[in-house]
Amino acid sequence: MKVMFVTSAGGHLAQLLPLESWWKDCTRQWVTFRRPEVEAALIGEDVTWCYFPTTRNVPNAIRNLFLAWPTLRRSRPDVVVSVGAGVSVPFFLLARLFGIRTVYIECFDRITMPTLSGRLCYPMSDVFCVQWEEQLRYYPDAINIGPVL
Template identity: 80%
Template structure:
């Protein structure tokens, strides 16, 4: 299986790294921000650097939408997996257009309020996961996988 992991830096990336027993068993590619700590964490990985900042930044959302098309077509993943934030939305839109499966994991630290990216990706997700029972209130069709961290 080929996986594309799409994530913001910091805590979002930190939520995907503990899943390495799973993602290391597959061909994979990452999409994230070029930051020193990210370059160190993903030094041996294939990475496409996306445009930052993304949260409520319309010009960069558009740039990332334009980046998503050739990136997804080149790697041709079986599934796109994301924990957010804003960079997930354009990649999920293009993934749906290309009929690529999508899995979204709502953030660990947003227990009582949904994230903007989560709300936008929920209808675009083939599988939507939450980490807390309280998050099911906003995403009734989600799967509660429990805390990753």
């Protein structure tokens, strides 16, 4: 299976790394921010660097939309997986357009309020996962996978 992980750096990326037992045998590509700690965490991985910052930054959202088009067309993943944040939205939008399955995992630390990217990606997700029972209040069709950290 070909998996594309689209994620912000820091805590978002940190929530995908513990899932290695699931993704280690998959062909994978990462889309994230070029930061020293990310480069260190993803040594030897196929990484496409996206534009930062993304949270409520319309020009970079547009740049990431134009990045998503050739990246998805070239890679043709079976599924796009994200924990957010803003970079997930343009990739999910085009993944849906291309018929690529999408999986979103709502952030570990947003228990009582949904994230903006979660709210935007929820209707575009084939599978939407939460990590806390309380998050189901905002995402009633989600699957509670429990904390990944």
